[in-house]
Amino acid sequence: MEFNCPSLLILTLVVLFSSILVSNSVFGKTTTTHCEFAAVFNFGDSNSDTGGLSAAFGQAPPPHGETYFHAPAGRYCDGRLVIDFIAGSLGLPYLSAYLDSVGSNFTHGANFATAGSTIRPQNTTLHQSGFSPISLNVQWYEFNDFHRRSQIFRNQGGVFMKLLPKAEDFSRALYTFDIGQNDLTAGYFLNMSTDQVRAYVPDVLGQFQSVIKNIYNQGGRSFWIHNTGPVGCLPYIMDRLPITAGQVDKAGCSGPFNDVAQYFNVKLKETLVRLRMDLPMAAITYVDVYSVKYSLISQATKHGFVHPLQACCGHGGKYNYNKHIGCGGKKTVHGKEILVGKPCKDPSVMINWDGVHFTEAANKWIFDQIVDGSFSDPPIPLHMACHRRPPH
Ligand SMILES: *[C@@H]1O[C@H](CO)[C@@H](O)[C@H](O)[C@H]1NC(C)=O
Ligand SMILES: *[C@@H]1O[C@H](CO)[C@@H](O)[C@H](O)[C@H]1NC(C)=O
Ligand SMILES: *[C@@H]1O[C@H](CO)[C@@H](O)[C@H](O)[C@H]1NC(C)=O
Numbered sequence: 536m537e538f539n540c541p542s543l544l545i546l547t548l549v550v551l552f553s554s555i556l557v558s559n560s561v562f563g564k565t566t567t568t569h570c571e572f573a574a575v576f577n578f579g580d581s582n583s584d585t586g587g588l589s590a591a592f593g594q595a596p597p598p599h600g601e602t603y604f605h606a607p608a609g610r611y612c613d614g615r616l617v618i619d620f621i622a623g624s625l626g627l628p629y630l631s632a633y634l635d636s637v638g639s640n641f642t643h644g645a646n647f648a649t650a651g652s653t654i655r656p657q658n659t660t661l662h663q664s665g666f667s668p669i670s671l672n673v674q675w676y677e678f679n680d681f682h683r684r685s686q687i688f689r690n691q692g693g694v695f696m697k698l699l700p701k702a703e704d705f706s707r708a709l710y711t712f713d714i715g716q717n718d719l720t721a722g723y724f725l726n727m728s729t730d731q732v733r734a735y736v737p738d739v740l741g742q743f744q745s746v747i748k749n750i751y752n753q754g755g756r757s758f759w760i761h762n763t764g765p766v767g768c769l770p771y772i773m774d775r776l777p778i779t780a781g782q783v784d785k786a787g788c789s790g791p792f793n794d795v796a797q798y799f800n801v802k803l804k805e806t807l808v809r810l811r812m813d814l815p816m817a818a819i820t821y822v823d824v825y826s827v828k829y830s831l832i833s834q835a836t837k838h839g840f841v842h843p844l845q846a847c848c849g850h851g852g853k854y855n856y857n858k859h860i861g862c863g864g865k866k867t868v869h870g871k872e873i874l875v876g877k878p879c880k881d882p883s884v885m886i887n888w889d890g891v892h893f894t895e896a897a898n899k900w901i902f903d904q905i906v907d908g909s910f911s912d913p914p915i916p917l918h919m920a921c922h923r924r925p926p927h
Contacts, residue, residue, distance in 0.1 A: 561756035561757055561816055561817065561818045561921050561922070561923065562706075562707060562756070562921050568918075568919070568926070569918045569919065570709075570757065570918060570919060570920060570921035570922070571707075572625050572627070572707060572708060572709040572757070572920075572921070573643065573700070573701070573703075573704035573707040573708060574627070574642075574643045574644035574700050574704045574705075574707070574708040574709075575618075575621065575622055575625065575627060575630060575643065575644040575708060575709050575710075575711055576644050576645055576646075576647070576678060576708055576709075576710050576711070576750075576755075577618050577630055577644070577645075577646045577647065577648055577710075577711045577712075577713075578647050578648060578671060578674045578675075578678075578710070578711070578712050578713075578714060578746070579618075579647075579648035579652065579711075579712060579713040579714045580648060580649070580650060580651060580652040580653070580667070580713065580714050580716060580717050581611045581648075581649075581650030581651060581652075581891065581892055582616065582617070582648075582713045582716070582761075582764075582892070582893075583616055583617065583618040583646070583648045583711070583713045584609065584610065584611065584616075584632070584646070584648045584649050584650045584652075585608075585609055585610055585616065585618065585619065585629060585630050585631070585632050585646045585648070586608070586609025586610070586631070586632035586634070586635045586646070587609070587632040587633065587634045587635070587646065587647065587648055587649035587650070587669065588609075588649040588650040588651065588667060588669075589607070589609040589632075590609070590632055590634040590635045590636070591634050591649070591669075592661060592667075594607050594609070595607050595609060595610065595611055595650075595863070596862075596863035597863055598613065598848060598862065598863060598877075598878045599611060599612065599613065599862065599863060599889075600612070600613065600614065601613050601614075601878065601882075602614040602882055602883075602894075602895050603615050603895055609632060609635070611650055611888070611889060611891065611892045612888055612892055612893065612894065612895055612898065613847070613848070613878065613882045613888055613894055613895050614894075614895030614898075615629075615895050615898060615899070616895075616898050617713070617761075617824075617898045617901055617902050617905075618630065618646070618648075618711065618713070619898075620898065620899060620902035620906075621709075621711065621759075621902065621917065622643075622644070624902075624906060624917060624918075625709070625917070625918070627643040627644065628640065628642075628643055630643075630644050630645060630646035631645060631646065632645075632646050632648075632649075633645045633646060633647050633677050633678075633681060634649070634669075634677075639698075640697075640698055641681070641685065641698060641699055641700060642697065642698060642699065642700060643700070643704075644700070644708060645678075645681055647669075647674035647677050647678055648674070648713070648714070649667045649669040649674075650667060651665055651666045651667035651717060652666075652667045652669050652670055652671065652674070652714060652717060653666055653667070653670050653671070653714070653717040653718045653721055654670065654671045654714055654715060654718050654739050654740075654742050654743050654746075655670060655671075655718055655735075655738065655739055655742055656668075656670040656672060656673070657670065657721060664721070664724065666717055666721055671714055671742065671743065671746050672742065672746065674746075675746045675749055675750070678750070679749070679753070682705060682753055685699040685700060686699075686702055689701070689702075705753065705754045705755065706754040706755065706756050708755065708757070709757050709758075709759055709920055709921075710750055710755045710757060710758045710759070711758075711759045711760075711761075712743075712758070712759070712760045712761060713761040713824075714743075715739065715743070715762075715763040715799055715803070716763045716764060716766050716796075718735075718736075718739045718799075719732055719736075719763070719766060719792070719795055719796060719799060720766060720772065722735065723772070723776055723792070724775075729791045729792070729794065729795050732795050733795055733798055736795075736798065736799050736802050737802065739799075740799075740802050740803060740806045743803075743806065744806050744809075744810060747810055747814070747817075747819075748810075748813070748814065751814045751816075751817055755817075756816055756817055756818060756921065757817075757818045757920050757921045758817060758818065758819045758820065758920075759820050759822060759917065759920050760803075760807065760819065760820065760821055760822060761822045761824045762799075762800040762803055762804070762821065762822065762823055762824060762825050763796050763799050763800060763803075763824075763825065764796065764824055764825055764828040764829075765788060765793045765796055765825055765828055765829045765832065766792050766793070766796050767784070767788045767789035767790065767791065767792030767793035767794075767796065768786060768787075768788035768789075768793065768828070768829070768832045768843070768844065769887065769890065769891060770844065770845065770846050770849070770854035770855070770856035770887060770890035770891075771856060771858065771890045771891045772789055772792055773788070773789055773844065773853075773854055774852060774853070774854050774856050774857075774858065774890070775858055776789065776792070778790070778791060785833065786829065786832055786833035786843075787843075787844055788832070788844070793829075796825060797825065800823070800825055803821070804821055804912065807819050807821050811923075817923075818915075818920060818921050818922055818923045820911050820912070820913065820915050820920050821911065821912045822905050822910055822911050822912075823910040823911075823912070824901060824905060824910070826910060827901050827904045827905060827910055828893075828901060831843070831886060831897060831900060831901065832844070832886060835886060838900060839884065840884055840885065840886050840896070840897070840900075841884050841885065842885065842886075843886045843887070844887070845885075845887065846862070846887045846888065846889055846890040847878055847879040847882045847885035847887060847888050847889070847894060848862035848863070848876060848877065848878040848879065848882075848888055848889045849861070849862055849876055849889060849890050850864065850875045850876050850877070854890065855879075855890070856889075856890035857876075860875050860876050861876050861889060861890070862876045862878070862888065862889035862890070863876050864876035876889075882894045882895070882896065883895075883896045884896070885897075905917070906918075908925070913925055
């Protein structure tokens with residue numbers, strides 16, 4: 536190409552450059568800064584459940600919620616979860632659980648996660664195995680129904696205008712995912728070997744991929760996907776699934792279970808590479824929360840925490856965890872009910888809350904590590920997750 540006029544060259548470069556910027560953002564805007572997400576739609580398990588399981592299967596008992604909400608708030612935590620910090624940081628209210636039919640406000644999103652959810656539907660009941668019947672495919676049905684019906688009602692006007700998202704907000708929303716951990720533990724609790732669990736990971740991720748495609752086909756464009764954490768460092772795994780001394784890793788965690796989690800994460804990352812090719816308009820950000828959580832647990836003291844492998848709220852044993860008496864659990868002694876699943880004195884220096892979930896303090900710390908994109912692939916911060924590539 537030849538230019539005989541420098542201003543034409545500059546103009547051409549400007550046009551070229553801005554078209555690159557346009558194609559970089561799934562919102563089709565030239566902005567390279569914040570995405571201004573109108574809503575967050577979350578899919579997941581207890582790591583991000585803000586009231587789903589509680590609404591349908593019984594409220595998480597006190598002392599859950601004590602630190603921040605000062606009462607049970609549908610979360611398996613003493614306070615806020617990573618998803619709460621995500622919503623807050625985007626300037627949006629905390630997400631109402633889709634299943635919460637009282638007091639919910641879905642103007643800026645909805646939360647489909649329930650504690651105990653898996654990606655694949657389980658063949659056992661909640662009562663038998665502890666896994667939620669609201670698996671990821673069901674969360675998708677709920678989202679699909681919500682998308683359609685919210686618009687029918689919004690068009691009727693009145694109070695619905697103040698409770699439901701606008702039609703255009705579905706493509707201007709951030710779709711967040713934190714799910715997979717229970718798909719792995721479901722196999723362990725059925726006494727499968729770690730090789731048997733590995734063998735079904737491709738099936739799990741195949742089902743995960745279908746849900747992302749379904750949401751994309753309904754206009755979803757920005758996806759923020761957490762990988763699965765070091766489940767082998769959680770008291771409920773270490774207590775219930777004993778290993779040999781040689782299998783303990785350098786942080787004191789169960790090596791084999793962490794290996795499977797890392798295998799799942801490698802396969803998840805590969806799945807997302809394929810999805811980016813199949814869904815050319817999608818911005819898909821993979822977030823390595825595994826590394827963040829592992830570094831918190833293995834270097835607890837350095838980060839201002841103590842007893843990384845013990846639950847704050849629990850009862851007895853090496854890990855202050857007892858599968859029969861959970862956090863908030865009571866025992867009848869001489870005809871009197873007494874609380875034995877008691878919280879520790881200072882949850883703000885503990886990492887693990889109840890043997891399965893993280894404390895609010897840990898969740899805040901985890902959020903602070905991931906918000907700026909340091910653990911994202913591509914390296915995109917939360918506020919720029921509508922971009923397919925890091926903005927320059
Ligand atoms: C449940 O059973 C069906 C039919 O046997 C099987 O295809 C599916 O993989 C099972 N699901 C799980 C999570 O094991
Ligand atoms: C729901 O939340 C939005 C945004 O925070 C607010 O503008 C609206 O008034 C709320 N709706 C109701 C009925 O309170
Ligand atoms: C797994 O093995 C343990 C110990 O042998 C046994 O008590 C339990 O019933 C088994 N669980 C299943 C689901 O087979």
